[in-house]
Amino acid sequence: MLQHYNSNSMKQHTIGYRFIVLGFICLLLSISFGLIASLQYIFPNLLADRLSFQQTRPLHVFLAVNWIFACVTGIMYQYMPEVAGKQLYSPLFAKVHFGLMSLTILIATVGFSMGSFSGREYLEFPPWVTIIIIAYWVLFCINFLRTVNPKLKGAPVYIWSWSVGLIFFLITIVEAHLWLLPFFNDNIIRDVTVQWKANGSMVGAWNMLIYGTAMFAMERITGKKEIGHQKTSFAFFFLGLTNLMFNWGHHTYIVPASPVVKEVSYIISMTELILFVNIIMKWKKGLLRDANDTNPLAKRFFMSADRWILLNLALAIAISVPYINQYTHGTQITVAHAMGATIGINTTLLLASVTFIFENKLKDIGKKIIIAGLRTMNVSLLLFWASLIAAGIIRSIATQQNEYFSVMTPKLLPYLRSFSVFGVFLVIGIMAMSFTYLRVIIGADRHSVKDEIGQSVPVTSQ
Numbered sequence: 200m201l202q203h204y205n206s207n208s209m210k211q212h213t214i215g216y217r218f219i220v221l222g223f224i225c226l227l228l229s230i231s232f233g234l235i236a237s238l239q240y241i242f243p244n245l246l247a248d249r250l251s252f253q254q255t256r257p258l259h260v261f262l263a264v265n266w267i268f269a270c271v272t273g274i275m276y277q278y279m280p281e282v283a284g285k286q287l288y289s290p291l292f293a294k295v296h297f298g299l300m301s302l303t304i305l306i307a308t309v310g311f312s313m314g315s316f317s318g319r320e321y322l323e324f325p326p327w328v329t330i331i332i333i334a335y336w337v338l339f340c341i342n343f344l345r346t347v348n349p350k351l352k353g354a355p356v357y358i359w360s361w362s363v364g365l366i367f368f369l370i371t372i373v374e375a376h377l378w379l380l381p382f383f384n385d386n387i388i389r390d391v392t393v394q395w396k397a398n399g400s401m402v403g404a405w406n407m408l409i410y411g412t413a414m415f416a417m418e419r420i421t422g423k424k425e426i427g428h429q430k431t432s433f434a435f436f437f438l439g440l441t442n443l444m445f446n447w448g449h450h451t452y453i454v455p456a457s458p459v460v461k462e463v464s465y466i467i468s469m470t471e472l473i474l475f476v477n478i479i480m481k482w483k484k485g486l487l488r489d490a491n492d493t494n495p496l497a498k499r500f501f502m503s504a505d506r507w508i509l510l511n512l513a514l515a516i517a518i519s520v521p522y523i524n525q526y527t528h529g530t531q532i533t534v535a536h537a538m539g540a541t542i543g544i545n546t547t548l549l550l551a552s553v554t555f556i557f558e559n560k561l562k563d564i565g566k567k568i569i570i571a572g573l574r575t576m577n578v579s580l581l582l583f584w585a586s587l588i589a590a591g592i593i594r595s596i597a598t599q600q601n602e603y604f605s606v607m608t609p610k611l612l613p614y615l616r617s618f619s620v621f622g623v624f625l626v627i628g629i630m631a632m633s634f635t636y637l638r639v640i641i642g643a644d645r646h647s648v649k650d651e652i653g654q655s656v657p658v659t660s661q
C-alpha cells in the first residue's frame with residue numbers, strides 16, 4: 200500500500216527544513232554564477248575586472264556542491280527520526296551544524312567574490328575552513344549514530360549507504376588536504392594522484408548519501424519494505440562502495456600510472472549505474488501496478504533521474520574507451536559528464552525527496568509550476584548537455600589537428616552560444632521549482648514554530 204510521508208517532530212521539521220532552504224539558496228546563487236560563467240565563454244570581457252571566469256567558475260561549482268550537501272543533510276534530518284521511530288538525539292548539535300555550515304558557505308562565497316583562493320580545485324577556500332567542516336560533520340555523525348543507532352546486521356540498505364557516506368566524507372575531506380604536508384606536496388605525481396583520488400571518492404560519498412535518501416523514499420512511496428533488503432539493492436550498494444574506493448583512476452589519466460587501474464575503475468563505476476537503473480526499473484514496474492497513487496509528483500522525479508542515469512551511462516561508456524578518452528579529456532565533454540551527473544542525477548534525486556516530503560503541502564498551482572519546471576529543466580538540460588558534447592568534439596578534433604586557438608574558437612562559438620541560451624532556460628526551470636518549494640517550506644517552517652510555541656498538535660506533511 201502507498202504511504203504518505205509523515206514525520207512526528209516539529210523541531211526536526213524546522214531543522215531539516217532549514218538545511219533544505221540553505222540548499223536552495225546555494226542552488227539559486229550557483230546557477231546565477233553558472234549563467235554568468237557561461238556568458239563569459241562568449242563575452243570574455245564580461246565583468247572581467249569585477250567577477251572574472253576565474254571567480255565565477257569556483258563560485259558556481261562550490262555553491263553547486265553545497266546545494267547537494269545542504270539538501271541531502273536536510274533530507275536526512277527529516278528521515279532520521281522517521282527511520283529510528285524516535286526524536287533526533289541532539290537538536291542542539293543539529294543547530295550548531297547548521298550555523299557552522301552556513302558560516303563556511305559565507306566565508307568561501309565572500310572570499311571567492313573578493314578573489315581569494317588559497318585551497319585546491321573544488322575546495323578553493325582557505326585550508327583552516329576545513330576544521331569547521333570536520334567539526335560540523337562530526338556533530339552530524341554523532342546525531343546520526345545516536346538517533347538511528349544503526350545495527351548494520353539486517354539493516355536496510357539505506358542505513359548502510361548513509362553510514363558509509365558519512366564516514367567516507369570525513370576520510371576524503373582530510374585526504375584532500377594532505378597536500379599541506381611536504382611528503383605529498385614535494386612530489387607532483389603523489390600530489391596529483393592523492394588530490395584526484397580524494398575528489399573522486401568525495402563524489403562517491405555524497406552519492407552514497409543521496410542514494411540512501413532515494414532508497415528510503417522509494418520504500419515509503421511503494422510501501423514495499425523488501426526493497427531495502429533485496430539482494431540487488433545490496434549488490435548495488437557494495438558496487439557503489441567499490442566505486443567510491445577505486446573509481447578515481449579515471450581522474451588520473453594525466454598521471455603516469457598503470458592503465459589497468461584506470462580501466463578497471465571505469466568498469467566499476469559503470470556497473471554501479473547499470474545496477475541502479477535495474478533497481479529503479481523494478482521499482483517502476485511495481486509502482487505502475489499500484490493503483491493508489493499518493494506521490495505522483497515525486498515519482499516523476501525518480502523516473503526522470505532514471506532517464507538521466509541512462510544518458511550519463513551512455514556518455515561514460517563512450518569516454519571510457521581509452522582511445523576516445525585521450526581526445527575528450529579536459530574538453531567540454533568532461534564538463535558535460537560532471538554536470539549531467541550533478542544536475543540530471545543528483546539534483547533530480549534530491550528534488551524527488553524534497554517533493555516526497557512536501558508533495559501534500561503543494562497547492563494545484565504549485566504542482567503545475569513544478570511539473571512545468573521539471574519539463575523545462577529536462578528539455579533544456581538535454582540541449583545544454585548536447586551543446587557541451589558538440590563543443591567538446593569540435594575542440595578535440597581541433598586539438599588533434601594542432602589548430603591555433605584563433606582558428607578553433609570561431610568553430611566552438613555556435614555551440615557555446617547554444618550552451619548559454621539553453622542555460623538560461625535551465626535556470627528558469629530550476630528557479631521556478633526552487634521558489635515554489637521555498638514558499639512551501641518557509642510557510643511550513645513558520646507553522647511548525649508557531650505550533651511549537653503554542654504547544655499545539657505536531658505538523659505533518661499530510
Ligand code: HEM
Nearest residue numbers: 230233234236237263533534537541542546622623625626
Ligand atoms: C543544478 C544545477 C547545476 C549543477 C549541480 C552544476 C554543476 C557543475 C559542476 C560540478 C561543474 C564542474 C564541472 C567540471 O569541473 O568538469 C560545473 C561547471 C560549470 N557549469 Fe554548472 N551546474 C549547474 C547548473 C549550471 C547552469 C544553469 C549553468 C549555465 C547557465 C552552468 C554553467 C557552468 C559553467 C560555465 C561551468 C564551467 C565549465 C568549465 O570549466 O569550462 N551550470 N557545473
